[in-house]
Amino acid sequence: MPSNIVACLSEPVPYLDLSALPRELDGELERTVARVAASGWYLLGPELEAFEQDFASYCGARHCVGVGSGMSAIELALLAGGIGPGDEVIVPAYTWIATWLAVTRTGATPVPVDADAATYNIDPNLIPAAITERTAAIVPVHLRGEPADMDAVTAIAADAGLLVVEDAAQAHGARHRGRRVGSIGEAGAFSFYPTKNLGCLGDGGAVVTDDEALAERVRLLRNYGMRNRYEIETAGVNSRLAEIQAAVLRLLLPRLDEWNGARASLAALYTSRLGSSDSISMPAVPSWADPVWHLFTINHPNRDAVANALAEQEIGTLVHYPLLPHQTPPYEEEWPRGSLPVAEALATSTLSLPLYPQLEAAVCERVAEAVLATVGPAASA
Numbered sequence: 118m119p120s121n122i123v124a125c126l127s128e129p130v131p132y133l134d135l136s137a138l139p140r141e142l143d144g145e146l147e148r149t150v151a152r153v154a155a156s157g158w159y160l161l162g163p164e165l166e167a168f169e170q171d172f173a174s175y176c177g178a179r180h181c182v183g184v185g186s187g188m189s190a191i192e193l194a195l196l197a198g199g200i201g202p203g204d205e206v207i208v209p210a211y212t213w214i215a216t217w218l219a220v221t222r223t224g225a226t227p228v229p230v231d232a233d234a235a236t237y238n239i240d241p242n243l244i245p246a247a248i249t250e251r252t253a254a255i256v257p258v259h260l261r262g263e264p265a266d267m268d269a270v271t272a273i274a275a276d277a278g279l280l281v282v283e284d285a286a287q288a289h290g291a292r293h294r295g296r297r298v299g300s301i302g303e304a305g306a307f308s309f310y311p312t313k314n315l316g317c318l319g320d321g322g323a324v325v326t327d328d329e330a331l332a333e334r335v336r337l338l339r340n341y342g343m344r345n346r347y348e349i350e351t352a353g354v355n356s357r358l359a360e361i362q363a364a365v366l367r368l369l370l371p372r373l374d375e376w377n378g379a380r381a382s383l384a385a386l387y388t389s390r391l392g393s394s395d396s397i398s399m400p401a402v403p404s405w406a407d408p409v410w411h412l413f414t415i416n417h418p419n420r421d422a423v424a425n426a427l428a429e430q431e432i433g434t435l436v437h438y439p440l441l442p443h444q445t446p447p448y449e450e451e452w453p454r455g456s457l458p459v460a461e462a463l464a465t466s467t468l469s470l471p472l473y474p475q476l477e478a479a480v481c482e483r484v485a486e487a488v489l490a491t492v493g494p495a496a497s498a
């Protein structure tokens with residue numbers, strides 16, 4: 118066995134190593150930042166325009182508008198789609214809280230729908246019962262990089278006349294029946310937070326859409342609501358994607374598919390090794406879904422014990438998410454514990470294992486072996 122592999126089999130395994138990216142790019146990242154720093158143009162300039170074109174075309178959408186964060190992308194897409202006070206917006210119970218907060222920021226009310234027990238994404242069968250005369254939009258989330266059931270969501274939305282804003286914060290490049298997520302609803306919202314499959318060197322986000330009027334509205338809203346200098350048309354916000362971030366994203370975008378491929382190979386390795394255990398379950402991937410494995414998660418009834426055992430072997434894990442949006446102060450009064458049982462069960466049993474494109478397959482094998490050793494013997498044939 119080569120000595121570098123022997124070394125990596127005994128070293129600590131971080132949950133995520135973001136410094137692997139600049140190492141892989143070998144100075145390109147630093148040169149990109151230096152080029153923009155020297156240009157004297159830091160906001161709403163040529164880098165942003167070029168990235169918006171590149172990312173729209175990558176997603177298969179006509180327009181892309183860079184904004185300050187993924188949460189802001191959801192909020193501005195909803196506002197641009199006419200959502201506001203008095204409206205209700207259907208959201209998954211099982212998601213990062215930013216999905217809900219973005220709805221709340223528009224003045225509308227998030228209305229949760231429980232997770233599907235197989236895929237953990239929003240259960241479309243439960244959406245019709247959540248629709249009232251105030252419902253104006255649905256925000257499906259492609260959690261962990263796995264597409265939500267967009268056929269079902271768009272059919273329900275079309276029937277009820279609802280706007281669909283996809284939360285694709287974790288799903289850059291994922292496909293639903295061959296179409297990139299984010300380009301299926303009226304708008305898609307992306308995050309470029311550094312840990313994402315496509316991440317920048319700070320906060321960033323984008324709205325993609327085929328709807329020119331919606332894109333124009335987001336452009337207006339992201340920059341104070343200013344049409345021309347000092348001509349304020351509406352009460353907007355300050356939510357811009359900086360030139361340095363856009364330049365970095367332009368550098369990374371051409372490599373995204375390769376990195377997503379590396380994630381998929383590691384996920385396949387985990388799936389085949391861990392599939393032998395009776396006590397571990399993993400989310401199902403429907404035949405129409407081509408996920409990008411933002412996270413690799415397992416579920417185990419003694420999740421915390423598994424995490425602790427791995428920590429003792431210096432293997433990092435995280436929990437996405439131990440507390441769901443409806444279990445936090447902004448929402449807990451309206452949605453008491455027990456009201457969203459599938460999501461609540463997932464919150465106590467889900468564990469995310471190390472997964473990033475530069476992770477060595479041998480290290481991934483070691484993590485899988487450590488998990489299997491912790492959860493007990495494999496299922497008998």
Ligand SMILES: Cc1ncc(COP(=O)(O)O)c(C=O)c1O
Nearest residue numbers: 186187188213215216286308310
């Ligand atoms: C599902 C989901 N939605 C929205 C967001 C918000 O993105 P940002 O952190 O860029 O605001 C995130 C970020 O973690 C997310 O995971």
